Amino acid sequence: MAIFKVDAEVREDVGKGASRRLRHAGLVPVVLYGGGRDPRNLTLNHNKVLRLIEDEAFFSSIIEFSADGGKKQKVVLKDVQRHPAKPVIMHMDFMRVDDKHEIVMNVPLHFEGGEDSPAGKSSRVMIDYQMNEVEITCFPKDLPEFISVDVSAFTAGDNLHLSDLKLPEGVTLVAFTHGENETHDAVVVSTSAIGQAETEETAESEAATEEDSKESED
The missing domain is CATH 2.40.240.10 (Ribosomal Protein L25; Chain P)
Incomplete structure (x- = not known):
C-alpha cells in the first residue's frame, strides 16, 4: 500500500x-x-x-x-x-481513524483481462462495466487500494454481480451488511451480443409502433 x-x-x-x-x-x-x-x-x-x-x-x-x-x-x-x-x-x-473501529469507504474496481477475453475479442459482443467502485467496510489495517475483478473468461451472456466479487480478507460490502439480499446484488459487469441487442430494440420499436397504429384506428 x-x-x-x-x-x-x-x-x-x-x-x-x-x-x-x-x-x-x-x-x-x-x-x-x-x-x-x-x-x-x-x-x-x-x-x-x-x-x-x-x-x-x-x-x-x-x-x-x-x-x-x-x-x-x-x-x-x-x-x-x-x-x-x-x-x-x-x-x-x-x-x-483508529485501529479499533471499522470505517466505510468507496474503493475502485480494477477490471483485468477484458480485452483478452472471448467477449473482448469479439466484434459482436459488448462488455458493459456498470460500476467503477464499491462501498466497503473494514478496519483501517485491511483497507484495500482497489479490488481486482477478473473478466478474462467472459463470453456473450456472462454477468458478474456484487456477490461474485472476490474481496480481500476483512473486507465486507456495505450492500450486504444487513444480510445478503437479491435486491442489493447489483450487476457489476455484463455482456451482450450486439446483434441480439439491436434485434430486441428493433422488435420493441416495431411492437410500440403497431400498438400506436391500432390505437389510432380505434
Whole structure:
C-alpha cells in the first residue's frame, strides 16, 4: 500500500469569504473531523494537493496527517469539492481513524483481462462495466487500494454481480451488511451480443409502433 504524508496548517478564519481568500492565496480549505474529537479547520497547499490526487490510491488509503508539525495521526479522505470548470480544488474533508473501529469507504474496481477475453475479442459482443467502485467496510489495517475483478473468461451472456466479487480478507460490502439480499446484488459487469441487442430494440420499436397504429384506428 502506498504511504501518503500530508502536512497541514491551522486556519483561524472561517466562512465563505475566508475560503475565497485562502484559495486566491493558493491554499485549500480543509476540515479534519471524527475520532471523538472536535473538528479542526486547516489548509493545504493547492499545488501539493493536485499532485496527491493524481494518484488513485490517495482516495482509498490511510494517510499520515499532521497539522503545524504536530502529532501525526491516521486519516482518510472523505470528500473533495472541485471547481465545475477549472482544475481547482475548492474544499476537502478528512476523517480521523483508529485501529479499533471499522470505517466505510468507496474503493475502485480494477477490471483485468477484458480485452483478452472471448467477449473482448469479439466484434459482436459488448462488455458493459456498470460500476467503477464499491462501498466497503473494514478496519483501517485491511483497507484495500482497489479490488481486482477478473473478466478474462467472459463470453456473450456472462454477468458478474456484487456477490461474485472476490474481496480481500476483512473486507465486507456495505450492500450486504444487513444480510445478503437479491435486491442489493447489483450487476457489476455484463455482456451482450450486439446483434441480439439491436434485434430486441428493433422488435420493441416495431411492437410500440403497431400498438400506436391500432390505437389510432380505434
